[in-house]
Amino acid sequence: MITPDKLIRACTLLLAIAAFPPAAMAHTAAGPASPPAGPAAVFSGIKALPITLGQARDAAAAANIDIIHARQARAIAVASQTIAAARPNPVLSIGGTQVRPRGFGAQQPGNTIDEVVRIDQPIELGGKRRERMAAASAASLAADQDLADARRQVLSAVDSAYAALHAAQDRAAALSGIASDWSRSAAIATRRVAAGDLSQGEAARQQVEAVRAGTDALAARAALREAQMQLAILIGRDGEAEQLIAADPWPAPAVALPEAPDDVAARRPDVRAAVARLAQARHELAGARALRTPDISVGVQYEYQAQPVGVGSSVGFGLSVPLPVGTRYGGQVAAAGAGLGDAEATADKALAAASAEIAAARSGLLSASERRHRLERELVPAARTAAGTAEFAWGRGALPLTDLLDARRALAAAELGLVDAHLDEAAATARLRAAEDAGDAP
Numbered sequence: 001m002i003t004p005d006k007l008i009r010a011c012t013l014l015l016a017i018a019a020f021p022p023a024a025m026a027h028t029a030a031g032p033a034s035p036p037a038g039p040a041a042v043f044s045g046i047k048a049l050p051i052t053l054g055q056a057r058d059a060a061a062a063a064n065i066d067i068i069h070a071r072q073a074r075a076i077a078v079a080s081q082t083i084a085a086a087r088p089n090p091v092l093s094i095g096g097t098q099v100r101p102r103g104f105g106a107q108q109p110g111n112t113i114d115e116v117v118r119i120d121q122p123i124e125l126g127g128k129r130r131e132r133m134a135a136a137s138a139a140s141l142a143a144d145q146d147l148a149d150a151r152r153q154v155l156s157a158v159d160s161a162y163a164a165l166h167a168a169q170d171r172a173a174a175l176s177g178i179a180s181d182w183s184r185s186a187a188i189a190t191r192r193v194a195a196g197d198l199s200q201g202e203a204a205r206q207q208v209e210a211v212r213a214g215t216d217a218l219a220a221r222a223a224l225r226e227a228q229m230q231l232a233i234l235i236g237r238d239g240e241a242e243q244l245i246a247a248d249p250w251p252a253p254a255v256a257l258p259e260a261p262d263d264v265a266a267r268r269p270d271v272r273a274a275v276a277r278l279a280q281a282r283h284e285l286a287g288a289r290a291l292r293t294p295d296i297s298v299g300v301q302y303e304y305q306a307q308p309v310g311v312g313s314s315v316g317f318g319l320s321v322p323l324p325v326g327t328r329y330g331g332q333v334a335a336a337g338a339g340l341g342d343a344e345a346t347a348d349k350a351l352a353a354a355s356a357e358i359a360a361a362r363s364g365l366l367s368a369s370e371r372r373h374r375l376e377r378e379l380v381p382a383a384r385t386a387a388g389t390a391e392f393a394w395g396r397g398a399l400p401l402t403d404l405l406d407a408r409r410a411l412a413a414a415e416l417g418l419v420d421a422h423l424d425e426a427a428a429t430a431r432l433r434a435a436e437d438a439g440d441a442p
Contacts (some may be wrong), residue, residue, distance in 0.1 A: 008023070026310060030205035048244075049243040049244065049245065050245045050247035051244055051360040056161075056162050059236060059237065062233060065153055066153070067147070067154055068155055069150070070143075070146050070150035073147075073148070074143040074144060074147050076138075077142070077144075081133070081136045081137060085129075085133050087129070091121075092118070092120075093116070093374045094118075096113040096114060096115055097114045097116055097303075104348035114303060114305045115304045116300075117301060117302045118299055119300055119301070121297065122294050123295060123296050123298060125296065126292070126293025127290050127293075128293075131284070131286045131290055132283075132287055134279075137281040138276050138277070140279065141278075142273075142274075145249070145270070145272045145273035146269070146273050148269035149268075149270040149273060151435065152269060152270075152437045156430050156431065156433070156437075159426070160245070160430045161227070161230045161231040161233060162246055162275070163423055163426035165224075165244065167227075167383070167419050167420070167426075168220070168223050168226075168227035171223070171224075172221050172224045174416060175194055175213070175217040176220070178216070178412050179210070179214045179215070182209050182210035182214075184196075185206055185210070186203070186206045186207050189202065189203040189206045203402045205401060209408075210235050212312035221347040225241075228242055229432070231244060243314070244366050251426055251429055253428075253429055254432045254433050261354075261358040261362075262326060262351070264436050264438075265357075268354050268435075269437075271351050274346050274350040274351075277346070277347070278340075278343040278347045281339045281343035281344075285336040285340050291332055292329055294322050295322070296320065298318075298320045299317065301317070301318070303315075358432075358436055361432040365425070365429060365431075365433065366434075368421070368425040368427075369428075372421035372424070372425045376421075379417070380414045380418050383410050383415070384414075386407050387408060387411040390404045
């Protein structure tokens with residue numbers, strides 16, 4: 001049944017909508033319909049340090065501990081190439097033979113001992129050195145790719161942490177603005193109660209909402225500090241964590257490469273590192289088999305035998321070959337064969353995982369972009385219009401307090417949902433860029 005009171009409220013609401021455009025109604029009363037306060041309100045009283053995404057990535061590339069470890073591992077791999085290329089050193093032997101103790105004291109030392117100087121040079125056969133050098137070269141290439149992959153993963157983490165900081169700033173600013181709006185609204189309600197224009201119960205409900213909004217704003221500030229610390233750790237600026245501000249706007253969505261996931265994955269540094277280790281395992285197996293070819297040692301010597309007992313100075317030579325009667329290196333060959341099988345499985349797994357990651361990242365970005373687009377273009381403008389209309393109508397007594405509270409909550413949820421959608425899209429963009437990053441591939 002339509003009562004006169006309901007008819008008056010409906011007419012007032014229609015007149016409000018007709019007389020004021022949505023943008024104007026959003027600013028007619030203090031409430032969540034006002035725009036977010038922005039990072040300046042959140043960082044008031046603090047010496048802020050704005051940082052761009054490019055600066056954060058450069059800082060991480062220079063100071064991140066994972067990248068530093070990968071550089072050291074690469075230096076070790078380069079040194080291993082020098083070790084693998086080294087040839088066996090010759091062996092110098094100096095000794096005496098034909099020692100004649102009865103002549104000690106009676107003859108010169110040279111007449112009681114035959115002096116021998118000998119040099120032996122080991123010579124590797126069977127291609128051992130060649131395979132060792134090839135395995136070390138493949139290991140060095142794998143270390144290069146490990147460094148590129150470490151950089152890829154760290155920069156992806158920096159992109160995600162930067163987006164999380166951006167979202168935490170926006171969320172803290174929005175909730176701070178909402179809390180401020182509710183505080184002003186509660187103060188207005190208190191004055192209206194004193195003037196007899198509002199019931200005590202409605203004023204109490206607004207006080208409850210103001211306290212709840214203030215609590216949410218404090219929680220958002222705590223989450224902001226955590227996001228600052230996460231980024232600071234990645235870029236090596238822990239001491240300035242509480243001052244960091246994400247200065248860049250939300251990034252544009254990444255555009256997926258036109259190639260198939262398998263083709264893109266084959267260029268990724270983690271996949272190329274696995275392929276390089278597969279080549280290393282093949283050379284190590286060949287080197288283990290080469291152990292079955294015995295090495296030789298070639299030696300020359302100079303010997304002096306004092307006359308009249310000896311013949312004076314003489315030169316000799318020799319050749320030594322180990323006899324493979326104790327082992328045929330079957331254990332080394334078996335271990336190298338097992339290592340080759342493991343390397344093959346690892347390379348196949350790396351390619352499959354990279355391909356799946358690229359496909360999932362592409363799909364995830366499409367979904368996140370669609371959600372952000374709908375919230376930004378449809379839900380948030382509609383929620384702002386509804387909140388502005390509700391604020392205007394409630395201020396003129398044409399709308400119950402419960403409807404105003406619902407409109408305010410819907411606007412807050414829509415604006416915070418848009419922040420989350422931006423974060424999801426930025427995180428999906430970071431995942432796609434990392435998934436398709438080929439490092440320093442030509």
